[in-house]
Amino acid sequence: MQWQNMKWQMMRTEVIVDCQSSTVSSMIRIAHNYLRGKPFEEYQESSHFSQFLQWKWLERRPVTKNTFRHYRVLGKGGFGEVCACQVRATGKMYACKKLQKKRIKKRKGEALALNEKRILEKVQSRFVVSLAYAYETKDALCLVLTIMNGGDLKFHIYNLGNPGFDEQRAVFYAAELCCGLEDLQRERIVYRDLKPENILLDDRGHIRISDLGLALEIPEGQMVRGRVGTVGYMAPEVVSNEKYTFSPDWWGLGCLIYEMIQGHSPFRKFQEKVKREEVDQRIKNDTEEYSEKFSEDAKSICRMLLTKNPSKRLGCRGEGAAGVKQHPVFKDINFSRLEANMLEPPFCPDPRAVYCKDVLEIEQFSTVKGVCLDATDDEFYAQFATGCVSIPWQNEMIESGCFRDINKSESEEALSLDLKEDTHTPVSRPKRGFFCRLFRRGGCLTVVSSEKEVAPKRH
Numbered sequence: 001m002q003w004q005n006m007k008w009q010m011m012r013t014e015v016i017v018d019c020q021s022s023t024v025s026s027m028i029r030i031a032h033n034y035l036r037g038k039p040f041e042e043y044q045e046s047s048h049f050s051q052f053l054q055w056k057w058l059e060r061r062p063v064t065k066n067t068f069r070h071y072r073v074l075g076k077g078g079f080g081e082v083c084a085c086q087v088r089a090t091g092k093m094y095a096c097k098k099l100q101k102k103r104i105k106k107r108k109g110e111a112l113a114l115n116e117k118r119i120l121e122k123v124q125s126r127f128v129v130s131l132a133y134a135y136e137t138k139d140a141l142c143l144v145l146t147i148m149n150g151g152d153l154k155f156h157i158y159n160l161g162n163p164g165f166d167e168q169r170a171v172f173y174a175a176e177l178c179c180g181l182e183d184l185q186r187e188r189i190v191y192r193d194l195k196p197e198n199i200l201l202d203d204r205g206h207i208r209i210s211d212l213g214l215a216l217e218i219p220e221g222q223m224v225r226g227r228v229g230t231v232g233y234m235a236p237e238v239v240s241n242e243k244y245t246f247s248p249d250w251w252g253l254g255c256l257i258y259e260m261i262q263g264h265s266p267f268r269k270f271q272e273k274v275k276r277e278e279v280d281q282r283i284k285n286d287t288e289e290y291s292e293k294f295s296e297d298a299k300s301i302c303r304m305l306l307t308k309n310p311s312k313r314l315g316c317r318g319e320g321a322a323g324v325k326q327h328p329v330f331k332d333i334n335f336s337r338l339e340a341n342m343l344e345p346p347f348c349p350d351p352r353a354v355y356c357k358d359v360l361e362i363e364q365f366s367t368v369k370g371v372c373l374d375a376t377d378d379e380f381y382a383q384f385a386t387g388c389v390s391i392p393w394q395n396e397m398i399e400s401g402c403f404r405d406i407n408k409s410e411s412e413e414a415l416s417l418d419l420k421e422d423t424h425t426p427v428s429r430p431k432r433g434f435f436c437r438l439f440r441r442g443g444c445l446t447v448v449s450s451e452k453e454v455a456p457k458r459h
Helices: 002-016 021-035 039-045 046-058 099-108 108-122 154-158 167-186 245-263 278-287 295-304 321-326 335-339 375-384 390-399 401-417 434-441
Strands: 068-076 081-087 093-102 132-136 139-144 199-203 207-209
Touching: 021 039, 039 046, 039 154, 046 390, 068 093, 099 108, 099 139, 099 375, 108 132, 108 139, 108 375, 132 375, 132 390, 139 207, 154 199, 154 245, 167 207, 167 245, 167 321, 167 335, 245 295, 390 401
Parallel strands: none
Antiparallel strands: 068 081, 081 093, 093 139, 132 139, 199 207
């Protein structure tokens, strides 16, 4: 239809050109003025508008714990455990991060929890875990996220053979991390907690950044201050509580590349017993040491990323992620193909293996005492438990075949009811899938009232 073609052309124009120019703004305004007239009236009278309303109705259905099947615990976070879960209706697997309400209230973590949820909603990146649903139970607030069956980088670095990776594998993960940081910085988000535990592998071997609890959106033209992160991975400017923008993330990338190759972080060896103050002093004053495991290119990028002065650090000199991608260590990485998911990872997890601790090894949370939940918390819960997130939910519907199932059922039904009036043979009602029957019960789809055969009208 004409209105569809113009709509997509307008969206394409907004992405490709600078929308701040007066010429482009004028073009967009003209297109909007045209589309809101007769084309939109035609759209409202078409079957496409009816389908749109059906899908938006389904998308906004309430989400509760009964929407999912819950399976084994995968790990634990600051406010609760993470378990595997499955959407009952589609079979799609996710990871459910449960934040205990009493633990949040006791530690005054409402702002952190809501901040993580809102940032996850905003970021749509192949290299950052996606938020699909947010809901609440009596005891917990739940974030339903991309499931990463391959485990985290810490498990792979330290639990599968000798500590560390070969350089080719480390460089591939670094390239994907660079793309993830670029996507975050495009939304003006500084992550601030890069470490192996927060980098997860999917079942193909690609990585995603997870746990955005310390991430922060930085307003345009401003800087932030905050001594947050993990001991041993915080940048010197963070340790010194100075102002910064995105520089701590490029320092964190340097720490990760070093640890993936060497087998321990640059300023503290694995399981080394050392006080926090000593680690902070090493970060601010010491120079990291390199073994024969590092090529000259690997040494170079680590040194450039681990530069103490943030204004001289790679990625912080005005070039951003583009400057990091141009480093010789990435000479064999085609970033266009990488971002299009067209490169095969150097390691593919075994689908029969479990890349996490045994359930019995995961420590249980203690009971929170002395905290009572009341009506004053309801406003916070209402802001958090907003149901499904549009883009991941739509992807789930497409991947699971539900979108095709609904549209096919509707088109078949419309065809069967549009038979010629002089047809005398009874027409059997088209067989519908589970989703079509589910949506019908909600009163969303327009269907024929009888479940029996439909006979055409006769003169």
